[in-house]
Amino acid sequence: MDGNGRWAKQRGLPRIEGHRRGVESVRTVLEAAREMGIRYLTLYAFSVENWKRPQEEVGALMGLLEFFLKRETAVLVRNRVRLRTIGRVCDLPDSVRQLLDRAIEATSSFADHTLVLALNYGSRTEVIDAARAYAAAVAAGKEKLNDSSWTTFSRYLSTADLPDPDLVIRTSGETRLSNFLLMQSAYAEFVFTPVLWPDFGKADLAAAVAEYTRRERRFGQTSDQLTPTG
Ligand code: IPE
Ligand code: MG
Numbered sequence: 001m002d003g004n005g006r007w008a009k010q011r012g013l014p015r016i017e018g019h020r021r022g023v024e025s026v027r028t029v030l031e032a033a034r035e036m037g038i039r040y041l042t043l044y045a046f047s048v049e050n051w052k053r054p055q056e057e058v059g060a061l062m063g064l065l066e067f068f069l070k071r072e073t074a075v076l077v078r079n080r081v082r083l084r085t086i087g088r089v090c091d092l093p094d095s096v097r098q099l100l101d102r103a104i105e106a107t108s109s110f111a112d113h114t115l116v117l118a119l120n121y122g123s124r125t126e127v128i129d130a131a132r133a134y135a136a137a138v139a140a141g142k143e144k145l146n147d148s149s150w151t152t153f154s155r156y157l158s159t160a161d162l163p164d165p166d167l168v169i170r171t172s173g174e175t176r177l178s179n180f181l182l183m184q185s186a187y188a189e190f191v192f193t194p195v196l197w198p199d200f201g202k203a204d205l206a207a208a209v210a211e212y213t214r215r216e217r218r219f220g221q222t223s224d225q226l227t228p229t230g
Pocket of ligand 1: 004005007
């Protein structure tokens with residue numbers, strides 16, 4: 001979700017106004033994704049690197065996260081959407097963590113749709129955390145180093161119980177991943193759109209999904225192997 005600041009700047013507004021509008025896009029896209037039958041939606045809401053922003057902006061983002069959770073928890077329950085997080089949530093302010101815990105608890109029984117909020121998330125810290133946990137499991141005799149495989153190691157990532165993303169969308173015209181799900185998106189399709197996040201709506205999501213359906217996913221195989229003739 002990128003481009004909130006530029007959206008505001010274009011209008012001569014403070015950056016926080018762009019973030020405020022970005023929250024409305026989250027609501028729209030969440031609803032659109034559910035209607036389209038997308039079972040897992042992960043939103044990169046706050047990265048481990050975002051702490052480097054001015055303190056005032058970080059505070060405003062945390063405030064908006066609280067606002068979102070207060071307003072949307074009932075909506076998630078009504079729509080039977082399970083909330084999950086990835087990232088080092090323990091380092092978020094207590095007030096945010098309490099609201100997160102409450103929303104996660106209230107939606108934990110739902111299975112059809114999952115909203116994953118990436119909060120204080122970064123792929124490299126995730127891999128470090130997983131490597132530590134894996135090493136501890138090896139030391140404790142719960143894992144065998146010789147049996148190491150992606151299947152066994154990936155169980156130590158924060159996404160252990162989540163499927164890999166099929167499609168990764170980045171808004172605002174930037175064409176980089178910025179430490180987002182680097183391992184999990186090894187075979188994801190990418191759509192980069194110039195649309196700024198506050199302007200991103202249902203039609204933009206539908207267009208990205210349509211683009212996705214036109215791609216041929218080969219997973220290392222040849223095209224002929226995937227569509228044998230005769
Ligand atoms: C939203 O957009 C990113 C976050 C949710 C932190 P930005 O704040 O990065 O917007 P730009 O890149 O300055 O336009
Ligand atoms: Mg940005």
